[in-house]
Amino acid sequence: MTKIAIFASGSGSNAENIITNFRNNDHISVEHIFCNRPDAYVIKRAKYLDIPCTIFDKVDLYQSNNILSALNNLNIDYVVLAGFLWLVPNNLVEQFPNRIINIHPALLPNYGGKGMYGMNVHKAIIENKETESGITIHFVNNKYDEGNIIFQAKCSLNDKDTPESLAEKIHKLEQKHFPAVIQQIIEK
Secondary structure, eight states: OEEEEEEESSOOHHHHHHHHHHTTOSSEEEEEEEESOTTOTHHHHHHHTTOOEEEOOHHHHHSSSHHHHHHHHTTOOEEEESSOOSOOOHHHHHHSTTOEEEEESSOTTTTOSTTOOHHHHHHHHHHTTOSEEEEEEEEOOSSTTOSOEEEEEEEEOOTTOOHHHHHHHHHHHHHHHHHHHHHHHHHO
16 A cells, blocks of 8 residues: 655645545555644645644754654655645655655746745736646655656636636646546556
């Protein structure tokens, strides 16, 4: 059984999608959610979905081996970032080479980096009058959004699109592709 831990900071819609997609899988299991915001809705989703959840802070992640130890104790094989906004520290990147997977709401290398997440990305894309956007699923390294690209999916934009309408298009791409790409990576 391949075990996944999900790191999330927000509502958890991608986390829920991943959990439900692997719920009855005989080879892949979501074992745990790690969350860095005690008020994040993903915590309620974890409870509803009966997935254990650990809430942690910057000291746990950056100044100790608490999170790394927890992952090792759970025998986690892959870490999936589903709306996790902090930079992953070197100790995790080194422990899980090419086994930390992130999704970004734009076509990297454009619109990536620190502070480029969620509506910040969508607003920038609309302001720049781009004709397409999409999602990028990539491996995580020790820099924001610079790991090797695994998969991209595109959507077209027109002059009537708003950051909100673009967010809806991106969400549909995330829901459609993220679990399938995770499964392909694991089954390689």
